Amino acid sequence: MSELVNLEVNGTTYPVQIALDRNLSGVLRDEVGLTGTKEGCDDCECGACMVLLDGQPINSCSYLAAQAQGRSITTVEGLAEGDELHPLQRNILATGGVQCGFCTPGMLMSAQALLDRNPDPTDEEIRIGLSGNLCRCTGYARILAAVQATAVELNSTSSS
Amino acid sequence: MSMQIATSLDEVLAALAAGARPIAGGTDLVVGHRQGKAPLPESLVAIDRVPELAEIADGDPLRIGATVTHARLMTDQVVVDRLTAIADAAALVGSPSTRNVGTLGGNVMNGSPAMDTGAPLVVLGAEAELASADGIRTVGLDDLWTGPGRTSATAGELCTALVIPARPASSGSAYVRLEYRRAMEIAVVGAAASVTLDGDAVASVRVALTAVAPTIIEIDGLEGLTGRAIDDDLLAAVAEAASEQASPISDLRASDRYRRHTIGVMARRAVDAAARRAAGESISVPVNRALGIGAAA
């Protein structure tokens, strides 16, 4: 049996007709049509499905879409402004922090949540911030570098 | 399936009386379903938007609402200053996203013998407040946890808060766990301690153990340590009692022998850190990082 659920994603409300046991990542990909959010393990281990719920990271593969009603969801598609990449996106490309790219959307969302609550993180704080995201390609160092570069960039624009 | 998003306690209790199961962060409930361990309940009531369940109230007793998340527990000043072992434990749970939605009430009511907040709550003398459409009762944690994944709460009962007597002066607490990695891990074994000092001597000490028995257990017979100094002999006695009273299993992650040995090491470290905090030393949360337990970053 399905029901009408309203989901607010990247500032737009999407009415979707879904079975209530469906997970948020599946609904975002298959009903809302935003496929930036990835499904890796599908049971809360890899972080590929990370999205923000009211600004905080959640594993959307293991969160019921129905429980996200009334909250605002941000996916990786919500980062860029039109054709202008978000600084995190620009920097992760520049540092070589993207190889196959499967982990990248989840990494970006965890990094975004981290920088929102802590604009000047230490290396240790970045590692903890990204500790729920696995990457099988890069060895993490270049992803860390992208977050460091973004923090420096955001802090210099906000103080100038 | 049905899902009601409740905004008041009365709504939650009415839903439970009508047969719904509560869902807070869903990090046990939904993940268990995705892993094929248990199907989702037919009827769910979301309790994460009920303001009265999300409060931390200072006073005697201290009261932590059931839906307070691990992310809040590890940073809240009252918890970090006075219920430090709980903050130590919360900071180890999963990853930032797990801590962001996973709750204290969910951890306690899920009833896993590996739950990290359980042993800290026991050594701090916490009781669970359970509410139903029929009223409110308070139960000790040893009466609440009846086996792995089982509690004595009825289906109509909601855990509304964990209630903790105010801490005496010169007391401190700590929680350490053995882990193989620094995130997305569950305890191989873990130990919590609370220590109250009278000068340099022990006025009281309590120790509880994670993942070495069907439920969290408290070590018996530590009264004999009252009046003694915190020294190597005392820590060795704690380690020995912990190893003796543990009844660990062997599984993929550790053998029973290894768990029995390491629980003693964890218990000794927990008492040492709790005593140092009781003496006024500042050891950052979580103690695990301060002591360098877990793989290097």
Ligand SMILES: Cc1cc2nc3c(=O)[nH]c(=O)nc-3n(C[C@H](O)[C@H](O)[C@H](O)COP(=O)(O)OP(=O)(O)OC[C@H]3O[C@@H](n4cnc5c(N)ncnc54)[C@H](O)[C@@H]3O)c2cc1C
């Ligand atoms: C990746 C990952 C890592 C994890 N790491 C750890 C870890 O390191 N340490 C650890 O201890 N746990 C860990 N967990 C388990 C889990 O995150 C915690 O137990 C968490 O505190 C559960 O809270 P929740 O709000 O998500 O519970 P839910 O899943 O919402 O609920 C759990 C159970 O309790 C019931 N329930 C919830 N709230 C109440 C209430 N107020 N009254 C009555 N019943 C209630 C639900 O009906 C359900 O049966 C991990 C989980 C994941 C997915």
Ligand code: FES
């Ligand atoms: S797909 Fe959600 S954590 Fe792996």
Ligand code: FES
């Ligand atoms: S770039 Fe391939 S998993 Fe990270």
